[in-house]
Amino acid sequence: MFIVWGKKRVTTWLGYVADFCPICRDLRTFEVTRIGLAGHVYYISFGEGELAGHIRTCTACDIDLNARPENYRELHKEKLAPQQLAPLTFPNWAQAHATRLAVEREISSAFGNLAPQVRQVLIREPFELLSPRVEERFRASHFDGPTALAILGLFVLLWIASEIAQRFPAVFLVAFGVASIVGLGGIGVALYQKNGRFFREKIIPPLVAALRPLKPTAAELETVLKEMKSHRHAIGKKLKLKWLLDALKTDEAGAVGS
Numbered sequence: 001m002f003i004v005w006g007k008k009r010v011t012t013w014l015g016y017v018a019d020f021c022p023i024c025r026d027l028r029t030f031e032v033t034r035i036g037l038a039g040h041v042y043y044i045s046f047g048e049g050e051l052a053g054h055i056r057t058c059t060a061c062d063i064d065l066n067a068r069p070e071n072y073r074e075l076h077k078e079k080l081a082p083q084q085l086a087p088l089t090f091p092n093w094a095q096a097h098a099t100r101l102a103v104e105r106e107i108s109s110a111f112g113n114l115a116p117q118v119r120q121v122l123i124r125e126p127f128e129l130l131s132p133r134v135e136e137r138f139r140a141s142h143f144d145g146p147t148a149l150a151i152l153g154l155f156v157l158l159w160i161a162s163e164i165a166q167r168f169p170a171v172f173l174v175a176f177g178v179a180s181i182v183g184l185g186g187i188g189v190a191l192y193q194k195n196g197r198f199f200r201e202k203i204i205p206p207l208v209a210a211l212r213p214l215k216p217t218a219a220e221l222e223t224v225l226k227e228m229k230s231h232r233h234a235i236g237k238k239l240k241l242k243w244l245l246d247a248l249k250t251d252e253a254g255a256v257g258s
């Protein structure tokens, strides 16, 4: 008999804390999770497993960051607003993040004066933080909703073609030919647009939110994407500069209009 066994990632929810989020650039409510590696037999494991680390996930932008539960006074069981949660979980958060908060004040000030190297580091930061999400996505092949629908569409078209062919045997080849071309074409378009969809939904909104106050130029963004690409980060290879520039432009127009 073949027994499936090995190690499996086990996540255990621990509670909520307030902390600084570098994507939202503000105090936010985070969910803290313990990551363990537990032995499993047929994917069924027992216990929390050996400690692999802790993560905190921002409840506003969904970014995962490393966490140290010992830094917090408590892990609260209830999801509260960050200002309510801070005195309970991380009362000295402002002192702990004093250097960072000073940089944030400099960024948001109209008279702020950041050295070009500091700017470049700050512009690169959200790309580095979002990189694991992109890596995870491209590690395995992935079918999203529209791609699955396009595959279903091909089967529906082939079924229609078979119905037509039964009634009109003379057009057998034409019916199947048209159904295959249209159906496969649909799958091709869905697959082609799949990366764009993923970036538009999961990566660009938090990226734009983090980059907004920095107002990066196209050249600065291009430099960061090239750097990420040279370090073999999928985000540098798959994210198109144009998508980002368009999103930043729309965001700016929205901000002016509102």
Ligand SMILES: [Zn+2]
Pocket: 021, 022, 023, 024, 025, 028, 058, 059, 060, 061, 062, 063
């Ligand atoms: Zn956030």
